[in-house]
Amino acid sequence: MAKLKPAIVEGRPQRGKFLIFGAPRFFKAELTEMLDTIRSGWWGT
Secondary structure, eight states: OOOOOGGGGGGGOSSSSSSSSOOOOOHHHHHHHHHHHHHHTTOOO
């Protein structure tokens, strides 16, 4: 059996796309609250 190399070491990627873990799911209520916070000026660095 041939030894596989990681893609970072000249091997082939195993997937065509990134595997996303925990992609955010925002619904209308959450988006409204986020926009209200940003618009209030409270959001900052």
